[in-house]
Amino acid sequence: MQTAYPEKYTVMGLKIAYYRKKAGYTQEAFAEKIGRSVNFLAQVEGTGTVRGISLETLFRIADCLDIPPSKLLEDD
Numbered sequence: 425m426q427t428a429y430p431e432k433y434t435v436m437g438l439k440i441a442y443y444r445k446k447a448g449y450t451q452e453a454f455a456e457k458i459g460r461s462v463n464f465l466a467q468v469e470g471t472g473t474v475r476g477i478s479l480e481t482l483f484r485i486a487d488c489l490d491i492p493p494s495k496l497l498e499d500d
Contacts, residue, residue: 425474433474439496441469443489458484 427433444454455465460481467475477485486493 425476427474427476430474433476434471435499436496437469437475438471440465440485440489443491443495444469447489454488457488 444451447454449457451465451469452462455462458465458481464475467473468477482493482496486496
């Protein structure tokens with residue numbers, strides 16, 4: 425995927441991984457919960473790839489983690 429903001433995708437993926445682990449989910453369990461494949465989730469969370477997600481998926485992830493979607497997008 426071509427993007428002018430690869431670092432923002434990486435940070436978002438790391439935040440998803442952080443909050444997923446904090447909630448006690450494995451990648452397998454969380455992928456099933458959000459209705460996506462483990463491969464998809466691994467690409468989103470991975471630092472070596474840039475994998476975009478739809479707003480629908482972002483909202484679903486945030487909802488399952490019980491956090492506001494903005495938590496995954498804000499700069500720290």
